[in-house]
Amino acid sequence: MYQSKIAGIGYYVPKNVYTNHDLTRFMDTSDEWIQERTGIQERRFADRYAETTTTMAIEAAKIAIERAKTTAQDIDFIVFATLSPDYYFPGCGVLLQREMGMHEIGALDVRNQCSGFVYALSVADQFIKTGMYKNILVVGSEKHSFAMDFETRSRNMSVIFGDGAGAVVLQPTQEKGKGILSTHLHSDGADAEILAMYYPGAHANKWMKDKPPFPDQELGGLFLTTEQLESGAALPYMDGPAVFKKAIVKFPEVIKEALSTHSFTEQDIDLLIPHQANFRISQYVQKLLGLDDNQVFNNIQKYGNTTAASVPIALCEAWEAGRIKDGNLICLAAFGSGFTWASALIRW
Numbered sequence: 001m002y003q004s005k006i007a008g009i010g011y012y013v014p015k016n017v018y019t020n021h022d023l024t025r026f027m028d029t030s031d032e033w034i035q036e037r038t039g040i041q042e043r044r045f046a047d048r049y050a051e052t053t054t055t056m057a058i059e060a061a062k063i064a065i066e067r068a069k070t071t072a073q074d075i076d077f078i079v080f081a082t083l084s085p086d087y088y089f090p091g092c093g094v095l096l097q098r099e100m101g102m103h104e105i106g107a108l109d110v111r112n113q114c115s116g117f118v119y120a121l122s123v124a125d126q127f128i129k130t131g132m133y134k135n136i137l138v139v140g141s142e143k144h145s146f147a148m149d150f151e152t153r154s155r156n157m158s159v160i161f162g163d164g165a166g167a168v169v170l171q172p173t174q175e176k177g178k179g180i181l182s183t184h185l186h187s188d189g190a191d192a193e194i195l196a197m198y199y200p201g202a203h204a205n206k207w208m209k210d211k212p213p214f215p216d217q218e219l220g221g222l223f224l225t226t227e228q229l230e231s232g233a234a235l236p237y238m239d240g241p242a243v244f245k246k247a248i249v250k251f252p253e254v255i256k257e258a259l260s261t262h263s264f265t266e267q268d269i270d271l272l273i274p275h276q277a278n279f280r281i282s283q284y285v286q287k288l289l290g291l292d293d294n295q296v297f298n299n300i301q302k303y304g305n306t307t308a309a310s311v312p313i314a315l316c317e318a319w320e321a322g323r324i325k326d327g328n329l330i331c332l333a334a335f336g337s338g339f340t341w342a343s344a345l346i347r348w
């Protein structure tokens, strides 16, 4: 059985910075409210036309591939996590394969929202362990800005999310005790609808606001009229306080599960990279686990919540800043829509 290691890592964020003050041009909100409730000061939004979820992923992937001292043609599998794909179908994995000129390798899209990257990493880890692949590209990328509503009615969501991408290359390692030690994946669909985008989906009509937005006809109904779309019926939905309550339970749980699997304690963690959902959630988790400030990495202040991209962006920034050194114990943890939550323990 092989062990997998992160051989290369990269991230990309768009140039366009939107501060909290900038958002007050579109909706009734304030810098004070956003900072107090979320810790976010600014976020990046992709170029409306030139950039997509796939193009951002490619920029991050190029860096990860170069740092892994390999080439796009040597990648033998792609795992792509996103909730904001360029198309409803096909997924972004094949678009990346095409644009990067890769061979006709397998490309898998992961639909696990904020925990998507940790799920994707776990999938890739299994393929490396069995010896099936030797160079897997794992990416998390999101262009939230294209589907967000920047009116006051959606301000609880639109102030939180930002765009960006992160990528890693996984390879087998011979070094004993190094690399991904274990991954831990969970889900509970009981509250699937409290953080969700129902449209376009086959069951959308049950949940969309101001029903019935679907045309009264025997078959079909995916295509809404302009009026129906403008009413906001098809917008994403989030019960923020309910998400918050569940997140602060499941984050610590899945981190402790990873630690106890290897008989580690919280004090053994050199750096925890939590999914950047909300700074208050990270602080709460840090306090509950009794971790010092230097044991936790946060960058939500600059980028907001970039969903599947948040863990690899934070991991890469932490590594570039010298916060991750050879032999360090790194814990990745994420929680999000589904609900799904996950962790990964890595000996760097």
Ligand code: COA
Pocket (backbone or CB within 6 Å): 028, 029, 030, 033, 034, 037, 038, 114, 155, 156, 157, 159, 195, 239, 240, 241, 242, 243, 244, 247, 277, 278, 281, 305, 335, 336, 337
């Ligand atoms: N600016 C100003 N006021 C806002 C606002 C905004 N951007 N968004 C919501 N409000 C208002 C609400 O309308 C409400 O007003 P009311 O009391 O007059 O009705 C008030 O602020 C409180 O709303 P509430 O939703 O209860 O606030 P909150 O303290 O729970 O904070 C979140 C909202 C979304 C920041 C918080 O619930 C949260 O972060 N939840 C977790 C979300 C998350 O992590 N999502 C990603 C999953 S990985």
